Amino acid sequence: MPQKLEIAPNKGKLGIMLVGLGAVSTTFVTGLYMIRKDLAKPIGCQAWMGTARLGKRTDNRFVKLNELLPLAMPQDIELAAWDIFPDNAYEAAKAAAVLKDADLEKVKDELVALKPLPGAFDVNYVKRLNGTHVKTGTRREMAEALRADIREFRKKVDRVVVVWAASTEVYADPGPAHQSIDAFEKALDANDPSIAPSQLYAYAALMEKAGYANGAPNLTVDIPAMVELSHRMKTPISGKDFKTGQTLMKTIIAPGLANRLLGVKGWFSTNILGNRDGEVLDDPGSFKSKEVSKAGVLPPIFNEKVYPELFSDIYHKVRINYYPPRGDEKEGWDNIDIFGWLGYPMQIKVDFLCRDSILAAPIVADLAVFTDLAARAGFYGVQEWLSFFYKTPQTATGLYPEHDLFIQKVKFKNTLRWMAGEDLITHLGLDYYGEGVPKKS
Numbered sequence: 222m223p224q225k226l227e228i229a230p231n232k233g234k235l236g237i238m239l240v241g242l243g244a245v246s247t248t249f250v251t252g253l254y255m256i257r258k259d260l261a262k263p264i265g266c267q268a269w270m271g272t273a274r275l276g277k278r279t280d281n282r283f284v285k286l287n288e289l290l291p292l293a294m295p296q297d298i299e300l301a302a303w304d305i306f307p308d309n310a311y312e313a314a315k316a317a318a319v320l321k322d323a324d325l326e327k328v329k330d331e332l333v334a335l336k337p338l339p340g341a342f343d344v345n346y347v348k349r350l351n352g353t354h355v356k357t358g359t360r361r362e363m364a365e366a367l368r369a370d371i372r373e374f375r376k377k378v379d380r381v382v383v384v385w386a387a388s389t390e391v392y393a394d395p396g397p398a399h400q401s402i403d404a405f406e407k408a409l410d411a412n413d414p415s416i417a418p419s420q421l422y423a424y425a426a427l428m429e430k431a432g433y434a435n436g437a438p439n440l441t442v443d444i445p446a447m448v449e450l451s452h453r454m455k456t457p458i459s460g461k462d463f464k465t466g467q468t469l470m471k472t473i474i475a476p477g478l479a480n481r482l483l484g485v486k487g488w489f490s491t492n493i494l495g496n497r498d499g500e501v502l503d504d505p506g507s508f509k510s511k512e513v514s515k516a517g518v519l520p521p522i523f524n525e526k527v528y529p530e531l532f533s534d535i536y537h538k539v540r541i542n543y544y545p546p547r548g549d550e551k552e553g554w555d556n557i558d559i560f561g562w563l564g565y566p567m568q569i570k571v572d573f574l575c576r577d578s579i580l581a582a583p584i585v586a587d588l589a590v591f592t593d594l595a596a597r598a599g600f601y602g603v604q605e606w607l608s609f610f611y612k613t614p615q616t617a618t619g620l621y622p623e624h625d626l627f628i629q630k631v632k633f634k635n636t637l638r639w640m641a642g643e644d645l646i647t648h649l650g651l652d653y654y655g656e657g658v659p660k661k662s
């Protein structure tokens with residue numbers, strides 16, 4: 222029998238600090254409050270709905286993930302948030318217009334009570350927003366103020382996880398300030414503009430031993446300085462960019478095509494969306510961050526080194542168009558040009574009338590709950606087993622990320638089985654076929 226990992230119990234409260242109280246966060250928060258009142262089910266949430274098969278298929282053992290491992294459940298959670306606008310969660314949810322007023326009214330008191338702390342902000346990183354509810358001072362001062370916020374919140378809870386669900390920052394490559402924690406701290410003291418606000422939150426979280434999950438495509442914990450700090454503080458990190466919408470569809474469809482050895486000539490994806498996220502992504506700098514994150518999904522699935530005859534020169538184009546009338550109800554179109562036996566061409570068209578924040582909200586819950594589990598189980602550094610939830614999974618240096626949703630799922634559930642001391646499931650299944658399977662000498 223494999224050994225069970227020692228995991229600290231789920232006692233007291235898990236504090237989730239949300240960076241950004243916009244469409245995704247308020248959709249998550251409203252859902253959490255409704256679930257607690259038994260007004261809704263946690264649809265799409267692994268932690269609160271998911272199961273795992275254990276043992277052999279003949280055992281017929283399926284358990285809820287929270288029976289397998291000590292996971293924080295909805296009633297165990299306390300919330301806090303930062304935003305650069307002062308709207309409480311009720312006002313912010315109304316403005317985001319994702320959920321029906323009738324649903325917001327059911328938990329209005331709780332939503333009104335969730336007021337954001339002032340955010341750490343620099344308009345050069347999100348050009349379309351003019352934050353009014355912001356921390357002042359140098360980067361070092363803002364980082365210290367964020368640390369103080371976390372310490373204050375920790376007085377009310379047993380442990381803290383920080384999830385970034387704030388606007389996408391402009392694209393940036395890592396610079397000298399990001400190469401080590403030493404360099405990063407010197408740059409903080411020098412108020413170096415190459416340190417992004419999101420990196421201030423990550424630094425503050427890790428310094429306070431709060432796990433950090435990055436739901437947006439910006440450069441944050443995927444820099445050597447933060448990886449080093451996460452090891453030094455023995456705290457888990459993961460990223461990046463919640464896997465929702467069109468990219469979720471891509472990582473569902475592409476592995477199927479690749480596994481059937483169908484060739485791909487091109488994949489054109491375009492979207493219209495009209496929420497604040499869409500407005501921010503209308504800025505070329507923020508769009509570049511998103512474009513890189515979305516475009517990186519296909520090459521590891523369609524591996525042209527392994528199958529040059531199928532996947533060389535795939536033309537992959539991704540467009541995001543800000544179109545206000547559509548609000549949060551995005552529409553994503555994909556045209557996929559594929560070919561099969563004898564090179565005969567075929568096409569696939571996808572029209573996904575999707576609700577991005579509805580898909581992202583359960584991921585916020587999962588990332589918070591599993592980051593907390595990781596911390597209690599003694600994991601620190603990059604948590605690649607959470608790649609199931611991300612568009613651009615962060616890995617150990619030198620590893621390419623697994624983008625295939627089904628491989629990610631096996632990795633995720635096997636990690637949970639491994640923690641719980643259960644056999645890993647390889648799907649080999651030869652042991653069901655007795656004498657019909659040759660013996661190895």
Ligand SMILES: NC(=O)c1ccc[n+]([C@@H]2O[C@H](COP(=O)([O-])OP(=O)(O)OC[C@H]3O[C@@H](n4cnc5c(N)ncnc54)[C@H](O)[C@@H]3O)[C@@H](O)[C@H]2O)c1
Pocket residue numbers: 240241242243244245246303304305306317340341342343347350385386387388389390418419436437438462463464465466496497498501576577578580581
């Ligand atoms: N909606 C999805 O399905 C989805 C999927 C993947 C990733 N994301 C990413 O998640 C993030 C949130 O998406 P959303 O639709 O909720 O966007 P949103 O615009 O509705 O909300 C973002 C919030 O972050 C706040 N903010 C901006 N900079 C901040 C800072 N420095 N500190 C604190 N708050 C700050 C904004 O004021 C806003 O309220 C975006 O980066 C988006 O790209 C969203």
